[in-house]
Each structure stands twice: as structure tokens, then as C-alpha cells.
Amino acid sequence: MATPTIESPRSGRVAPGYSRTPGSRGNFEMTAWLFMRLSGAILLVLILVHLYVNLVAGDGITGIDFGFVAGKWADPVWQIWDLTLLWLSMLHGTNGIRVIINDYAEKNSTRMWLKGVLYTATVVILVLGTLVIFTFDPCPVIDGVAHVADYCPAP
Amino acid sequence: MPKTLTPAGTLYRGREGQWSWVAHRITGVVIFFFLLVHVLDTSLVRVSPEAYDAVIASYKNPIMGLGELGLVAAILFHAFNGVRVILVDFWKKGPRYHRQMLWAVVGLWAVVMIAFSIRHLSHVFGG
Secondary structure, three states: OOOOOOOOOOOOOOOHHHOOOOHHHOOHHHHHHHHHHHHHHHHHHHHHHHHHHHHHOOOHHHHOOHHHHHHHHOOHHHHHHHHHHHHHHHHHHHHHHHHHHHHHOOOHHHHHHHHHHHHHHHHHHHHHHHHHHHHOOOOOEEOOEEOOOOOOOOO | OOOOOOOOOOOOOOHHHHHHHHHHHHHHHHHHHHHHHHHHHHHHHHOOHHHHHHHHHHOOOHHHHHHHHHHHHHHHHHHHHHHHHHHHHHOOOOOOOHHHHHHHHHHHHHHHHHHHHHHHHHHHOOO
């Protein structure tokens, strides 16, 4: 009497449409799911401190101007803070919108269009934001006129 | 006599689970679109100090001040409920206590929002 062999679930004999590993897609969706939770946990800290420093401490929103930004970005810690905030929040948000598009846009062409617009916006914002953080000049000279502030050298 | 049947709608099971999911999506979309605008307005520091100060001045008027309150409300809900989602996914007892955790999220959100509203509105309305 032979013992019947019971194969483990999904060990072949699965119709191609139901395969859990459809070739090159790999486990992208699982990685994306994990990324949302990891980046979310980090963003919680990054954003709450960002909101506290900018909107609660000191004069709150009334204290925000060019000099406030210059003061923050004079410190490399805030540059890295804002850079991390920019990248994690944009990737977290882009993936969230990607999931929402996949859920609600039923036509293939509509999904492709919306995601094309989304990814274009993401790349533009990430490149722009990164450049702004690293090329920021607290004492710019515009059309030969030097910016006047107590932290800038007198012209 | 043929009766017109309307679909029952797409409500799944409603209650805390689905409504928190809906709120998480809506707040996420709101935050994302603000984020796009926020990077653009901050980028004006590379145009000129005057351009940046002019746009930031518009964030200080009362109507925008109320908008900021709404934005912070969305961010805080998304953040606290995000912790709840992580606990539901990774904590063994998370799924069992997801309702209680939602009320904890709403309670914490209300407390922080009351404190923030007092602080922010006093800045915006010059208290």
C-alpha cells in the first residue's frame, strides 16, 4: 500500500493566470508593501519634528521666511533631515497613489497614462527638491544686487 | 412589471475597519498633493529671497491658516493610523484589537489637534 503523496500548495499544477511568481515582476508588490511600513515609521518621526520646529516652536508659521530657511540649512543635519524627508515622503506617496490608480482605473490605457503622469511628477519633484537643498545660497547676488541680511557679508 | 434593480453599492463590511481604510486613503492623497506644492514653494528660495517671502506670506493669512490646520489634521491621522496598520500587520494580537486601536488613534489625534489648534490659530490670528 503506497502512501499517497500530497504536494505542498502551489508546487506546480497551477494555471498560469494564478501563478504567484509571474516571471520578472518577482515580489515587487511585497517589497512595496514592506517599504510603506518601514518608510512610514521613519516618516512619522521626520514629519512630526518638521511640523514641531516649523509650526509650533518659536513664532510658528509667522516666523517662517527666507532667513528661517537659511538658518536651518546652515546646519548639515537639517539638510540631511529635509533630504531624507523629501525622498521618503515622495516615494511613499508615489507608491500610495500607484496603488490607488491600480485599484480604481480599470482601463489599461488609463492606468498607463495616470502612472506616466505620476512618475513624471515624482522625478521632477525629487530632482528639483534635491538640487534646491544642495545648491541653496543664503546670500545670493541677484542682478548684481547682494541680499542684505545680518548673516551675510556687507557688500 | 420589471423593477429597476440598483447595485447594492461597494460597501464591504463598513464599520471601523473600512472607514479607517477610506480615511487613510483620502488623507494620503491630500498630503501627497500638498507635498508637490510644498516642494515647489520651497524651491523659490533658489529664485530670490523676495519671491520666497512673498509666497510664504500667503501661507500666513487666516484662510490658509485654517487650511494648514486641515493639513496637519490629515497628517496626524495618517501618521497615527499608519502605526495602527503596522501593528495590525506585525503584532500577533493586532487584528483582534484593530477597533480598540482605532479609537486610541482618534483619541490621540483629538488631543494633539486641540493643542496644535490653540497654538497655530494664536499665531495665525496674532494672539
